[in-house]
Structures are given as C-alpha cells and as structure tokens.
Amino acid sequence: MTWIMIGGLGxxxxxxxxxxxxxxxxxxxxxxxxxxxxxxRCHNTPSPNSxxxxxxxxxxxxMQTRAQLTNEERDKIISFLTQ
Amino acid sequence: MFDPNEDPEKPKFGFMRIKHxxxxxxxxxxxxLSIVQGGRAQQTTAADSALLERVTTLExxxxxxxxxxxxxxxxxxxxxxxxxxKTVFTPPGGPPQTAKANSFPDADRYELSPxxxxxxxxxxxxxxxxxxxxxxxxxxxANISYFxxxxxxxxxxxxxxxxxxxxxxxxxxxxxxxxPDPQGIDLPGSDFGIGVSGGLPLGNMKWSYDxxxxxxxxxxxxGEIQGVGIVDNNKNKTITGxxxxxxxSNSSLEIGVSGLYGNAADEGSNYSxxxxxxxxxxxxxxxxxxxxxFNVKGQLSKVLVNRQNYINPVDSTNYxxxxxxxxxxxxxxxxxxxxxxxxxxxLELAFRYVNNTTPSNSLWGQNYNEEDIGLDYWLSxxxxxxxxxxxxxxxxxxKVSAGGTLGATDMNTIYLQFALQL
Numbered sequence: 306m307t308w309i310m311i312g313g314l315g316x317x318x319x320x321x322x323x324x325x326x327x328x329x330x331x332x333x334x335x336x337x338x339x340x341x342x343x344x345x346r347c348h349n350t351p352s353p354n355s356x357x358x359x360x361x362x363x364x365x366x367x368m369q370t371r372a373q374l375t376n377e378e379r380d381k382i383i384s385f386l387t388q
Numbered sequence: 389m390f391d392p393n394e395d396p397e398k399p400k401f402g403f404m405r406i407k408h409x410x411x412x413x414x415x416x417x418x419x420x421l422s423i424v425q426g427g428r429a430q431q432t433t434a435a436d437s438a439l440l441e442r443v444t445t446l447e448x449x450x451x452x453x454x455x456x457x458x459x460x461x462x463x464x465x466x467x468x469x470x471x472x473x474k475t476v477f478t479p480p481g482g483p484p485q486t487a488k489a490n491s492f493p494d495a496d497r498y499e500l501s502p503x504x505x506x507x508x509x510x511x512x513x514x515x516x517x518x519x520x521x522x523x524x525x526x527x528x529x530a531n532i533s534y535f536x537x538x539x540x541x542x543x544x545x546x547x548x549x550x551x552x553x554x555x556x557x558x559x560x561x562x563x564x565x566x567x568p569d570p571q572g573i574d575l576p577g578s579d580f581g582i583g584v585s586g587g588l589p590l591g592n593m594k595w596s597y598d599x600x601x602x603x604x605x606x607x608x609x610x611g612e613i614q615g616v617g618i619v620d621n622n623k624n625k626t627i628t629g630x631x632x633x634x635x636x637s638n639s640s641l642e643i644g645v646s647g648l649y650g651n652a653a654d655e656g657s658n659y660s661x662x663x664x665x666x667x668x669x670x671x672x673x674x675x676x677x678x679x680x681x682f683n684v685k686g687q688l689s690k691v692l693v694n695r696q697n698y699i700n701p702v703d704s705t706n707y708x709x710x711x712x713x714x715x716x717x718x719x720x721x722x723x724x725x726x727x728x729x730x731x732x733x734x735l736e737l738a739f740r741y742v743n744n745t746t747p748s749n750s751l752w753g754q755n756y757n758e759e760d761i762g763l764d765y766w767l768s769x770x771x772x773x774x775x776x777x778x779x780x781x782x783x784x785x786x787k788v789s790a791g792g793t794l795g796a797t798d799m800n801t802i803y804l805q806f807a808l809q810l
Contacts, residue, residue: 309667309688316595316633328592331637342639345407345674345681348563349769359459363507366535367515371557373587373596373632375537 332377336385339378346372351388361386456720457509462810464502467561468492468594469805479795499561501528502810503798511535515804521757529578539586546618547583548572550630551642551646551669552687554717561807565683565721565738566762568803572744574627575691576648576666577615580602594634601608601625604650605664610751611698611711613652613664613691626664628651630676642672649712652693665692679726686718700790701751707790717742719763748785751792762803770809777802 334342344350356364365383370372376383429551432606471677472490501519507778511536547557554573558564581602604626607617623689632644646668653659670687693711719740727733742758762776778801786792 309645309669309690311506312643312669313631313647316631316643316645317634319593319595319635320589320631328425328589328637329590329727331589331594345683346639346642346672348560349766351769355769360461361461362510363461363505363513364463366510366533367505367514369513369587370513370533370541370543370585372583373598375587375589377589378587 334381336348336381336383340385342380343372343374343378343382353388357388358385424475458509461505462502463505463662465499465560465562465808465809466501466810467499467805467807469498469803470799471567471803473799473801475797477795477797479793487769492571497520498524499594503528512667539588541585542582543585546580547600548578549602549628549648550585550687551576551584551628551666551712552598552668553606553642553644553672553685554687558685560809561805562770562772562809564807565719565736565764566740566760566778567774567780567805568760568801570687570715570717570740570742571758571780572742572746573687573689573717574612574687575715579626579628580618580623587786590633590712592637595638596632596634597628597629597766599629603626605648605652606654607652607659607662607664607693607696609699611693611709611747612636613693616652622651622653622655625649626652628666630668640673640675641761642670646670646689658681661694662696663694665694666690676725679693679724681725683721683723684719685752686716687716688716689773690714702789702791707749707787709747709753709787711747711750713747714743714745716744719760723766731765734766736766738762738764742780747787749787751786753785753787753792754782755785756780772807774803774805774807776805803807 341350363384365386366377369376369379395479407476410647451483470490470492473488475487475489477485477487499519499521503515503517506514511534513533515533519526522569527546529545529547531543531547533541533543535541540753545606550556552573554570555577575595576792579602581598581600583598583600585598589736602625603616603620604622604624605613606621607613626648627650627793628648630644630646634642640766642647646664646666646683648664650664652664655660664687668687668689671684673682673684675682679705691713695708696711697708699705717740719738720727721738723736723737724732738761740758740760741757746753746756746757758778758780759778760778762774764775765773767773778799780797781800782797784794786794788794
C-alpha cells in the first residue's frame with residue numbers, strides 16, 4: 306500500500322510540475338503516428354478499411370472513454386482512419 | 389381573295405414567286421438547315437432532360453446517404469472454445485483425489501457479447517453490452533457518456549469501475565493473450581453510478597484520470613465482498629478512481645494507481661461499520677525491438693475490510709480474521725511482427741504468472757498461484773486462435789472449525805479458444 310501511495314503522489318507531482326499543455330514534439334505528431342502508438346497499447350492496430358467513416362467516428366469516441374485518449378489524439382486518429 | 393384578273397399561271401406561294409434561282413436555293417438551304425437544327429435541338433433537349441433527371445435521382449440518393457447527427461452500430465465480441473482439465477486434491481495426510489473434466493465451451497470463457505454504440509453528433513455516446521456467458525444472460529455495461537470538454541467525459545449508468553487496467557481494457561477475448569482471465573482480478577467489477585474521466589497532455593508526457601461515485605460493494609456473511617447491484621444496501625456511496633501517467637512521448641509505457649473506498653455493510657446489519665478499501669497499481673509497456681513486439685502487462689490489487697466479527701455457521705459463535713486479500717498478475721507476450729513469413733509474423737507467444745492470497749482463517753482462505761503459457765495465431769487484427777496451458781497450485785488456509793477444509797489443489801488445464809471482435 307505504501308508503494309502504491311508513493312506512486313500516486315509521484316504522478317500528482319509530475320502533473321503539478323508540468324503544464325497541462327503538449328510539447329511541440331507531441332503536437333507535431335501525425336494521425337498515423339498516433340494510431341500506431343496508441344492502438345497497440347491494448348490491442349492490435351486496426352486496419353482503416355475495417356469500418357466506415359461514420360463507424361470510425363463512433364468507435365473513436367468509444368476508444369476515448371476506454372483508453373482516456375486526449376481530444377487531439379482522438380481527432381487526429383479518426384482523421385487518418387477516415388481519409 | 390379571288391382576283392379575276394390574276395394570272396392563273398402565276399405561283400400562289402411567296403417562295404415560288406422568287407424568280408432569282410440562287411436566292412431560292414439559298415432560302416431553301418436555310419430552311420432545310422433550320423429543320424435539321426430544330427430536330428437536333430429536340431433530340432439534345434430530350435437527352436439533357438434524361439440526364440438531368442438521372443443527376444437529380446443520384447443527388448437524392450447521395451443526400452439520403454449523407455451522415456446525419458445520429459449513428460448506431462453494433463460491434464462486440466464472441467469467444468468460445470474447449471477446455472480439458474485434471475484436478476488433484478490432496479487433503480492433509482490423505483490420498484490424492486483426482487477429477488477430470490472437459491467441456492464445450494470452456495469453463496469460464498464462453499461469451500457472446502454484442503455491443504451497441506449509439507452516437508449523437510460528437511457529444512453523446514451510449515454504450516450497451518449485453519452478454520451471454522457461463523450459461524446465463526447479463527449485462528457487461530450500459531452507460532451514457534457526454535463529451536463535455538477536452539479532457540472531460542461525464543458518464544452515468546452501469547459501467548466498469550475504474551480500478552486497474554485489466555477489467556476495462558484487456559478482458560475481451562480478442563484482446564486477452566491467454567484463454568483464462570487472471571483469477572481474482574474481477575474485483576470490483578461493474579456498478580451503478582456516475583463518473584468523470586479524461587486524458588490530458590503534459591509536455592512530452594500524458595496523464596489520465598477516471599473517477600466514479602457508485603452504489604459500492606457488499607460484505608457477505610463470510611467476509612467476502614461483491615458488487616451490490618442495482619439496489620443499494622446502504623445510504624453510503626463508494627468512490628473509485630484511477631490516475632495514470634504515460635511518461636514517454638510515444639505512449640509506450642503507462643503506470644497507473646487505483647483506489648476504492650466505501651461502506652460495504654447492509655443497512656442495519658451487524659457489520660454497519662464495515663468499510664471496503666482497495667488499492668491497486670498497474671503497468672503496461674509495449675515496445676517494438678525488431679523483429680519482435682514485446683507487450684508487458686501487470687496489475688496488483690489489495691482488498692481490505694476492517695475487522696469484523698462473523699457468525700460461525702457450525703456453532704453460531706463469533707469468529708474474526710484479518711480480511712486482507714491480494715491479487716496480482718504479470719504477463720509478457722512476444723510477436724515477430726517483422727518476420728517475412730506471413731504465418732510466423734501472426735504467431736504470438738504469451739506467458740502469465742498469477743498470485744493470490746485470500747484471508748487465512750476465513751471460509752475462503754487460500755494461497756494460490758498459476759502459470760499460463762500460450763501460443764496464439766492471429767487470423768486478422770481482431771480474430772485469434774489461442775492454445776493455452778494453465779497450471780495452478782492452491783493451498784487452503786480455511787478455518788476448519790467453521791466448516792472449512794484444508795488441503796492442496798493442483799489443476800492442469802488445456803484451452804483451445806477462438807475469439808473474434810464482431
């Protein structure tokens with residue numbers, strides 16, 4: 306329990322010490338890069354042809370609730386998958 | 389008007405009165421040309437009309453197909469397979485007792501769960517997943533989410549509590565690398581309530597939060613706890629939350645800490661001051677080191693109930709114990725994603741270690757560990773065939789005077805499982 310509390314405090318300190326803004330490096334990431342990095346955190350990366358335009362928008366919102374994606378990540382990934 | 393003095397040989401029509409031949413030819417030529425052009429114009433107009441009509445029909449069809457604000461789709465999953473197990477129970481000082489079993493579907497992983505996702509615009513999302521699993525119908529989740537602002541999603545209904553990483557993200561059959569779930573990792577499960585969650589940037593890092601206020605857990609008469617369900621058992625609510633940090637800009641590493649606290653006692657029962665407390669930590673690391681993709685997952689959960697007096701079912705006396713349980717798993721999988729051979733690149737080798745400790749001197753106390761090894765073949769990104777061998781060893785620490793039994797249980801199970809995302 307002690308280690309868990311220390312870990313939680315560490316995360317809070319990291320949040321407080323950094324601004325809630327993304328760096329230029331992160332802001333410059335493309336949709337395909339975010340798709341490759343985030344989808345594989347839990348499952349295999351999906352093929353863009355698997356779903357239609359509307360379906361990807363709906364699934365993107367569902368994935369945002371599951372994986373706590375940022376709004377920008379979700380929008381860029383959906384934009385790549387629906388192009 | 390009849391003119392008696394008119395020359396009968398004189399042409400009556402104007403054209404024929406023109407005596408100059410070239411002029412007559414010219415006028416005739418113009419007349420013929422006009423007739424032809426007129427005919428062509430009629431044909432072109434007819435063709436244009438047909439074309440316009442066709443274009444209008446197509447435009448209408450396109451308009452009918454244009455996405456509106458609402459969208460409903462069905463996804464979900466199905467998992468089924470076969471399990472063959474051999475269980476050996478060895479009582480203290482007694483001979484081992486062996487039992488064998490096999491089943492279609494396997495003991496704990498048959499599931500058909502179609503998930504309905506209904507979206508209105510980009511602000512509202514309803515998620516509903518009924519489930520047929522283990523021979524009965526149930527609901528995995530049924531909730532509505534409102535995407536209020538960047539980094540803020542408000543949800544309400546029946547949802548998976550934000551504790552750890554496994555239940556919310558890794559439990560689906562087409563995601564889990566091994567056939568069985570890690571034993572004990574199902575707490576605290578799903579509950580009714582409200583919550584907020586979101587992911588936010590943090591320089592090169594990213595962090596996320598997930599908080600909920602729900603009905604809570606229920607303490608049973610033997611000290612175990614379970615989800616209370618739709619009818620709350622007391623006036624108190626339970627708070628659950630997870631905080632996570634992704635320290636690398638490529639999101640390859642995620643570290644999370646979770647907590648839960650709330651009263652678990654039935655209103656008016658002898659356990660009125662019984663509080664359930666859970667702590668957890670989880671880790672996820674996914675990294676490509678060519679030609680392999682390494683996927684590491686782990687979770688540690690601790691469940692505590694403050695000390696209570698329980699009723700001995702044998703003689704109705706009181707007994708007590710330190711109601712602390714620990715559940716943990718760690719797994720790694722390796723997949724040669726860069727292999728040239730199409731069969732080899734779709735193979736994935738996975739290994740998991742599970743360790744549980746439930747309270748000694750309770751009716752359900754044991755020390756349990758399990759090792760799973762599996763080989764998966766990915767037919768597509770969301771379709772997998774799994775072969776898993778699981779070996780477990782459990783030593784009972786139950787209170788014998790309350791009706792518990794002592795002994796060691798060894799189980800070997802072979803799973804063959806097929807999982808598909810619908």
